[in-house]
Amino acid sequence: MRVVxxxxxxFINPQFYKIALTVATPLIFxxxxxxxxxxxxxxxxxxxxxxxxxxxxSVVFTYLTGNVWFGxxxxxxxxxxxxxxxxxxxxxxxxxxxxxxxxxxxxxxGITGFLMEPIFGQPGQTDFVGKIDEITxxxxxxxxxxxxxxxxxxxxxxxxxxxxxxxxxxxxxxKLGLRMRAVGENPEAADTLGVNVxxxxxFGVLMSxxxxxxxxxxxxxxxxxxxxxxxxxxxxxxxxxxxxxxxWNPIGAMLSSLFFGFFGAFANQLQSLQQIxxxxxxxxxxxTIPFILxxxxxxxxxGRSRPPxxxxxxxxxxx
Amino acid sequence: xxxxxxxxxVPVLAVLIALLISAFVIVAIGKNPLQAYAVLVRGAFGxxxxxxxxxxxxxxxxxxxxxxxxxxxxxVFNIGAEGQMAMGALIAASIxxxxxxxxxxxxxxxxxVIGMGAGAGWAAIAGFLKAKTGAHExxxxxxxxxxxxxxxxxxxxxxxxxxxxxxxxxxxAASAQLPILMKVGAMELSAGIIISLLAAVFMYxxxxxxxxxxxxxxxxxxxxxxxxxxxSVSKNVVLAMAISGALAGLAGVTELMGVHHRFLGELSGGKxxxxxxxxxxxxNNPIGIIFAALLIGALRTGSxxxxxxxxxxxxxxxxxxxxxxxVAADRxxxxxxxxxxxxx
Numbered sequence: 015m016r017v018v019x020x021x022x023x024x025f026i027n028p029q030f031y032k033i034a035l036t037v038a039t040p041l042i043f044x045x046x047x048x049x050x051x052x053x054x055x056x057x058x059x060x061x062x063x064x065x066x067x068x069x070x071x072s073v074v075f076t077y078l079t080g081n082v083w084f085g086x087x088x089x090x091x092x093x094x095x096x097x098x099x100x101x102x103x104x105x106x107x108x109x110x111x112x113x114x115x116x117x118x119x120x121x122x123x124g125i126t127g128f129l130m131e132p133i134f135g136q137p138g139q140t141d142f143v144g145k146i147d148e149i150t151x152x153x154x155x156x157x158x159x160x161x162x163x164x165x166x167x168x169x170x171x172x173x174x175x176x177x178x179x180x181x182x183x184x185x186x187x188x189k190l191g192l193r194m195r196a197v198g199e200n201p202e203a204a205d206t207l208g209v210n211v212x213x214x215x216x217f218g219v220l221m222s223x224x225x226x227x228x229x230x231x232x233x234x235x236x237x238x239x240x241x242x243x244x245x246x247x248x249x250x251x252x253x254x255x256x257x258x259x260x261x262w263n264p265i266g267a268m269l270s271s272l273f274f275g276f277f278g279a280f281a282n283q284l285q286s287l288q289q290i291x292x293x294x295x296x297x298x299x300x301x302t303i304p305f306i307l308x309x310x311x312x313x314x315x316x317g318r319s320r321p322p323x324x325x326x327x328x329x330x331x332x333x
Numbered sequence: 334x335x336x337x338x339x340x341x342x343v344p345v346l347a348v349l350i351a352l353l354i355s356a357f358v359i360v361a362i363g364k365n366p367l368q369a370y371a372v373l374v375r376g377a378f379g380x381x382x383x384x385x386x387x388x389x390x391x392x393x394x395x396x397x398x399x400x401x402x403x404x405x406x407x408x409v410f411n412i413g414a415e416g417q418m419a420m421g422a423l424i425a426a427s428i429x430x431x432x433x434x435x436x437x438x439x440x441x442x443x444x445x446v447i448g449m450g451a452g453a454g455w456a457a458i459a460g461f462l463k464a465k466t467g468a469h470e471x472x473x474x475x476x477x478x479x480x481x482x483x484x485x486x487x488x489x490x491x492x493x494x495x496x497x498x499x500x501x502x503x504x505x506a507a508s509a510q511l512p513i514l515m516k517v518g519a520m521e522l523s524a525g526i527i528i529s530l531l532a533a534v535f536m537y538x539x540x541x542x543x544x545x546x547x548x549x550x551x552x553x554x555x556x557x558x559x560x561x562x563x564x565s566v567s568k569n570v571v572l573a574m575a576i577s578g579a580l581a582g583l584a585g586v587t588e589l590m591g592v593h594h595r596f597l598g599e600l601s602g603g604k605x606x607x608x609x610x611x612x613x614x615x616x617n618n619p620i621g622i623i624f625a626a627l628l629i630g631a632l633r634t635g636s637x638x639x640x641x642x643x644x645x646x647x648x649x650x651x652x653x654x655x656x657x658x659x660v661a662a663d664r665x666x667x668x669x670x671x672x673x674x675x676x677x
């Protein structure tokens with residue numbers, strides 16, 4: 015009984031919900047990036063690599079200038095460059111998008127690993143370079159429970175939800191969004207109606223670079239203030255899973271990211287419970303939970319979740 | 334002959350372009366790329382010991398290259414060779430440490446089969462999920478890779494833990510270790526190289542001379558047509574993933590039996606991901622894959638030497654990234670080549 019009580023005690027602790035939100039935040043950015051790219055018909059598994067580049071670039075520029083927000087800005091620039099490469103290879107040259115994505119993941123791992131020593135003088139991880147502090151929302155912070163969850167939290171959490179709202183509005187409420195969806199469903203028809211298929215796809219992929227780089231910046235300067243090799247840790251792929259489960263809709267992707275976040279936080283809290291006494295060497299098994307969950311969820315949902323019709327198919331204008 | 338030349342044109346040019354771009358990267362950190370590449374070549378082929386080292390590194394790469402290449406031929410993108418390789422070695426290590434009383438004639442094949450089986454089973458999960466639910470193998474195998482990492486870390490710090498220092502498993506029985514073919518200094522080339530070459534022959538024969546191989550290829554080439562022709566797509570997807578995983582598991586278990594003799598966290602060390610580059614450079618052809626593995630093996634060996642110049646061995650990953658990019662978008666390379674041809 016004591017164990018059940020202890021497990022339930024996790025859910026009445028506001029700290030749990032705060033951790034869940036912070037675990038979900040990079041996934042929200044990543045899945046939103048996936049939505050923007052795939053809704054125009056370009057599969058982007060490079061997200062994993064763009065997250066890593068974003069994390070690295072923000073730390074580099076924070077280290078060089080001492081300004082954390084400038085670091086974030088440069089992370090976005092790096093994300094745009096990586097996304098531009100992906101767009102160029104998949105749209106202009108009609109390359110295999112999954113393989114191109116793999117190339118960009120390797121490239122990010124190579125570039126970040128290669129530059130560690132010349133810039134920071136050591137491989138593996140950097141020292142603490144500075145991080146973005148939590149913000150306190152006046153008034154809200156004083157509300158019991160809710161205040162402890164979102165009253166004092168990283169601004170990235172608010173930015174993530176803002177991006178979701180913006181993404182939903184752009185995709186479903188604007189002419190540009192309609193064109194994006196048209197291009198992802200039926201590029202030939204969109205082209206016939208005068209929509210520039212290539213330009214719209216470039217836009218979608220570039221936006222995915224922006225969001226994925228924010229996920230990376232959050233992981234480094236937003237959370238721990240340092241860069242560690244391979245710190246993206248599969249989040250690009252979990253983000254893609256969240257996008258599939260969320261049916262390629264920004265709100266759906268956000269909700270499934272939150273679901274993953276809650277599970278991640280739960281696994282995390284479970285192993286630090288006093289009453290259960292998890293031995294140190296069993297902890298890695300808890301770390302497998304988000305990945306097992308991703309497989310189960312993707313396998314369980316994918317048949318009922320329909321991707322955009324032209325997703326992953328290069329478009330070539332017939333002469 | 335012309336056809337062979339055409340097919341190696343893209344990968345060869347892609348490698349050259351990648352080395353050229355990487356040279357600029359080396360210049361950017363203030364080092365001399367010509368000197369760096371000279372050291373790299375010397376590090377890989379400069380002495381008898383270097384050549385043996387290159388061959389040792391090439392052995393598992395041939396197998397992971399075959400694993401990924403076989404997958405591509407069958408229409409699946411097995412990005413999980415890394416995890417399947419580690420799983421093969423991990424399971425084989427936990428069992429083969431108890432093989433003390435079994436003679437090598439039995440212990441060696443048995444350990445190989447266990448490693449292949451573990452890799453095959455691990456990959457078949459992704460194949461099964463793809464066949465039954467449509468879950469994309471890229472997402473599922475990546476997740477399986479992460480799960481492997483954590484399970485392996487649990488095993489070597491928990492049930493299998495031995496000694497102090499780096500977490501590792503106990504050594505496998507001497508009777509399960511592969512015979513050494515050649516020894517130069519501290520470098521021991523095991524019979525693993527023969528196993529990997531035999532695997533290349535297997536892949537060639539299986540894909541080109543057997544009915545099952547034909548079916549697997551047909552599904553990879555066009556699943557709709559294959560289904561129409563009476564070939565079960567789902568059965569072949571599972572089979573293709575399992576064979577691909579078996580090859581990756583074989584990479585892990587030969588590394589275990591021929592090099593480390595115990596399981597360590599860094600046993601797979603990116604070799605599964607190297608398999609992707611190798612398959613693409615080798616154009617998914619067994620002979621091409623052998624040469625591509627030799628290339629990446631040489632880059633890996635030589636780059637260790639290059640580190641002393643202050644050029645990180647990560648340059649090899651950058652080279653691989655660029656090569657994969659150029660092979661995936663092969664029209665870039667073709668266009669550059671054609672433009673040159675028109676000019677001359």
